[in-house]
Amino acid sequence: MQFFYIDYMNGDRKEKNAGFLRVERSGVCVGLRGLPVQCGNRCSVYGVGDDGEKWRMGEIALKDGYGMGKLNWGESRGFEKCVRVEVPFYRNKKGVCVIRQSAFKESTVKEKEGFSAYAQKMTHVSEVKKEAAPKPPIKAEREPDLPDRIPKDKWEQLADTYPHVHIFPEAQSLLIKPKDLVVLTQRYHSLISNSFVLHSYYNYRQLLLFKFPKKQEEKVKAEEESDGAEYYVGVPGIYYEREKRIAQMFGFEGFDIGEARMCEEAGREIYEGCFGYYMKRVEI
Numbered sequence: 392m393q394f395f396y397i398d399y400m401n402g403d404r405k406e407k408n409a410g411f412l413r414v415e416r417s418g419v420c421v422g423l424r425g426l427p428v429q430c431g432n433r434c435s436v437y438g439v440g441d442d443g444e445k446w447r448m449g450e451i452a453l454k455d456g457y458g459m460g461k462l463n464w465g466e467s468r469g470f471e472k473c474v475r476v477e478v479p480f481y482r483n484k485k486g487v488c489v490i491r492q493s494a495f496k497e498s499t500v501k502e503k504e505g506f507s508a509y510a511q512k513m514t515h516v517s518e519v520k521k522e523a524a525p526k527p528p529i530k531a532e533r534e535p536d537l538p539d540r541i542p543k544d545k546w547e548q549l550a551d552t553y554p555h556v557h558i559f560p561e562a563q564s565l566l567i568k569p570k571d572l573v574v575l576t577q578r579y580h581s582l583i584s585n586s587f588v589l590h591s592y593y594n595y596r597q598l599l600l601f602k603f604p605k606k607q608e609e610k611v612k613a614e615e616e617s618d619g620a621e622y623y624v625g626v627p628g629i630y631y632e633r634e635k636r637i638a639q640m641f642g643f644e645g646f647d648i649g650e651a652r653m654c655e656e657a658g659r660e661i662y663e664g665c666f667g668y669y670m671k672r673v674e675i
Contacts (some may be wrong), residue, residue, distance in 0.1 A: 397486040418463040426456040429481040457616040563602040587641035599625035625668035643669040
């Protein structure tokens, strides 16, 4: 089983996260979130092969821009033949999730690299010829302009550096790697080599840093002491009692369900086999 994010594409430009895709041998679990009203009450899902051929896998029902469902690959096509999944929204907007690199795309890249090497060679020849010509006097370089806005705190600096993903409505979250845990205070640097963190990261290629607002009853006191927020490292995983005990052994005190949060389900009850995040409170 593999876990991927679905990119919201406006033409060739990526604008935000549009949900997630959980890939299995039998099919996919598609979770869509935050879609515009123009999408209506359902979206079709297509698999795309290595040669660009598309096939319709089914539909996902939507309610207020959110939806989730499981679809099979189809009889004649399967996981091995699919390189990406596409979800048309409206006009030139669609959701795209790349599962693996296309061989056709790789060959095109190699052709471009060959042309690039030739272009660099010709540029070098041109520069050698130019060296014989007299060079203009060197002018003093103008100092670079200062940035328009200087981040107020550490979280803003991190938010300007790392990609944003939207999992929980009430929290901000950044996509990081284990080596990036060095941004935490020194007492949490041991998480960089934490076996539970590394094992999960290499399974899902994902690690999140969350910023949750303080609860209302704690807010006044928190604002006096800090920025009034709580920070958590979120490690993706499947909920099982055995996995929960292992997570606790490595310092992760809780689990928050991810699939229900995507759909903003009221219950959000944790069940055996659900996808979510093992959480550990940290400081930055």
